[in-house]
Amino acid sequence: MAPPLSWVHGTNDPDTDFSLANIPFGIISTKAKPRPHAAVAIGSYACDLEVFSAHPDFYDYYFPALRDHHGVFSQPTLNAFAALGRQVHHEVRDTLKNMFTDGHPFSHFLQVVGKTLMILVPLDSVKMHLPMQIGDYTDFYAGVVHATHVGTMFRGPENALQPNYKHIPVCYHGRSSSIVVSGTPVRRPWGQFVADPTKVPKQPETRPSQKLDFEVELGCFISRPNDMGMPIHIEDAEDHIFGYVLLNDWSARDIQAWEYVPLGPFNGKNFATTISPWVVLHEALKPFMTAGEPSDTELQPYLQETSRNNVFDIKLSADLQITRDNEAFKLTRTNAKHLLWSFPQMIAHHTVGGCPLRTGDLLGSGTISSVSELGDGGGSLLELSENGKKELGWTTASGGVQNRTFLLDGDTVTIRGFAFDDQIGRVGFGECIGRVEGALGRG
């Protein structure tokens, strides 16, 4: 059976990320409505959810679960909606899907009333905002292929993974203040690093980073919080997940290398993290669950899951644009399934000691690399260029050649991701874009 059809322009297009099977939530503003408010993406449109709440009768009829929460779509973030929990998200998404479905009784409302009320706004006319107010951000290191690549580079294949790696979802607290929405420019950071690590004693200098990198990750937003002191059982973890975004964990490798012993990465990471604007709900991605990377290690009970299908089969790509024209060069192709740890495992680990997760908190998967004999599939330039030793090269349309080891000023990195199944359709994230701006001039 083919998936149902929609009457909304662009929704049945096989290449759209925003099919009837998706219905992701985001925060938009438009020229006519400059105050940020909630929407979903459908085909080539954003469906303005705030409009519904201006019509309480319709609202209560179509969204009975929101009867006592009329304000949730007028907020500048999705936190209030996310806090209502999975069952409510499911019901609201279902109703919206019905409204967008060709011939469904609910579609009449939107097709007639919606037109007058300007509920559907072309996607290319809306400005996207950060979807959530993010309290704390935690970045994991669950991409075992990436961890193995990086570990091999710095410690050799015998000691690539640290002894704890297969026992705990290793991670660090990240910086929430510098998380930005797709499209926000990223300024090359100044920082302290050692240009010649072979010299003794090590002599640092302070300069703009020479090893600016991207990292392909999946981000996970928390819905329901846990009380301080109370762990989240792994089997309940799904109920604490709101949805997912693409994440580019921009990294300054030279700064990171000098600073990270013994307390972990800091200025090498905290200058910027970009996320895609539409939150794809857990419900929309559930049909694409598959087995992650195999483990040969017996897990502690609090990390044991009943199903092996604990990660998502999502095709991920990163491309590089060098000029402002549309010519893009392939950086990598990978898949979100290449994780040793699932988000429920990350949540169970994060809270095993009682750490409270709050609505809107963000978890990053860590860089997701795949394995390929051709050198494809590294989720970062650190891997693709072997820490600057190997140049990546592309032939441009005009016959020139472009080379990179790390990112140069003016480079634009675009991460995309989608899941697809004949019977279900395509569920994608849209784009996670950032353009590198030159470092500030100084003294």
Add this chain to the structure above:
Amino acid sequence: MAPPLSWVHGTNDPDTDFSLANIPFGIISTKAKPRPHAAVAIGSYACDLEVFSAHPDFYDYYFPALRDHHGVFSQPTLNAFAALGRQVHHEVRDTLKNMFTDGHPFSHFLQVVGKTLMILVPLDSVKMHLPMQIGDYTDFYAGVVHATHVGTMFRGPENALQPNYKHIPVCYHGRSSSIVVSGTPVRRPWGQFVADPTKVPKQPETRPSQKLDFEVELGCFISRPNDMGMPIHIEDAEDHIFGYVLLNDWSARDIQAWEYVPLGPFNGKNFATTISPWVVLHEALKPFMTAGEPSDTELQPYLQETSRNNVFDIKLSADLQITRDNEAFKLTRTNAKHLLWSFPQMIAHHTVGGCPLRTGDLLGSGTISSVSELGDGGGSLLELSENGKKELGWTTASGGVQNRTFLLDGDTVTIRGFAFDDQIGRVGFGECIGRVEGALGRG
């Protein structure tokens, strides 16, 4: 010249932390006014600042700097007040000091009108709340004595400090969701750790931490934010500081030891961090500035300060209470001056790559230990007990003996701190207290 006297009960007491020289800000609630709101501490009283805003004429007369900000003292946090900047904090603190000063013309208002309006509330009748909404929390490692102690224990005296330690204020992103105000109980965390590190391969287990520890730190709250991408110059850093609190960075050493390579501490720290409730403004501590620990290393220009007096001469203590009676045993005596890095240096480093600090963000100094031949002055049990090898012992009033290597359930740790000068008076923090509760039962 002796410091001026106050008409407010307890303020002239030589042992009070809340002298006329202090005037720290906090968030209180009372039985009569259960909604959290702003106050200052003076002698044995909290002075309810929200009351002023109910009387706009008085308010505008006494606090002209707040004329356009009538709401700041009615908020449940001090963020709005902090964001107004150092000059405003200074003016408001000065007016309040005058109001509390015996014979000052401003004191008349409070002595007459204040009584009727219940502006002064006994400190022992107020409930304290977290003073700020904390976006991000960063914990530094600037206590060079502590870093040397710990490094010596784990790597020997030759390699005690990592090569980067004297070049950059080493730190990590901490967890803001588990920062609690003094008095909040702290539950012993479960976690994964290796009980016998000599066994190969390492076999972790999941149990309540056996090495629960405290850490004496100073915390610093940010007032004025910087824009993303824009560093804060070290000479401007003071203008971004609101004030200071005591901080207990509770640590589970066994969990930390297993998890922290390569990305830094996580569950070993994120179960709880306690801060004292009253924010002592930068202005109040400025007279107590002194030279920090000497450095033999030439600093990068962005970390160079014009004055060597860049840290505070604050006496710090930590005591242990074992039963609910008042008998307390000395854990440590140290001083906030034993830092290699000042808060302005931490701020300059934190933002050198453009990381945005927001109003209410918290920086921890790292554990502050002093040097003593008697083994006193370690800012943590990790040092005092040499990671559990040496028992601390105390004789109780009833003639019994108490011993500790790490904290046991029911133990209460109280951190105190104050600066003192004959000409100025005493400026203190009150108490930073936490009692250890037993771990949750499981399965």
